[in-house]
Amino acid sequence: MGLKKIMHPCKYDLQRHPDGDPLSSFLLHRSAYSGHLDFFTSPRVKLLPTSVEESTVKKEDTVQSKKQKTRTIFSRTQLYVLSDRSQRQKYLSFQQMRELSNFLNFCYKQVKTWFQNQRMKCKRQQENNWPMNSNSVTQNSSATIEYLGFYAYSQGFLMNAFGNLPTWSSQTWYNPHWSN
DNA sequence: TATCCATTCATG
């Protein structure tokens, strides 16, 4: 009727990770976490040590309560998993994306969007005759191994081998709104 | 349905 399309409530919602990334904590624990791991020493890593946590502050009550597009800041771990996957596989199917989103704890839509943007970015670089130097992400990282092994990703099974998920399992900071 | 693409717009 009068309403063309219901605005999804998930659209303009504050979309920040309360925590930098639970994933990394988990991964750190899983791997030989000796003191401080350099972990993701991606060449493109920007200096944001506490930034992640700082970024958490959302402008919730700012007067600018207009339709602000929220730009999600993915944690380095999440980005790593995403890039790693994108390098192997350019296109994922629903299932794969859903599984991935499930693992990373954000919705399918976000994964899809990320992959899309990633493809465009990649394309850009090729068109610009980029030197194609440094391989972006570090080739090998325990993260991938852990991540693959833990979730038996290739198998298509979504089960955690350890049974007990840390507090961050989901629900704490998972927005049901975004599961679109 | 998803993807491509230009564009918007929040962040650093």
Next chain:
DNA sequence: CATGAATGGATA
């Protein structure tokens, strides 16, 4: 200002 997540339209 550059990067990049998210949007909307066009298209298959």
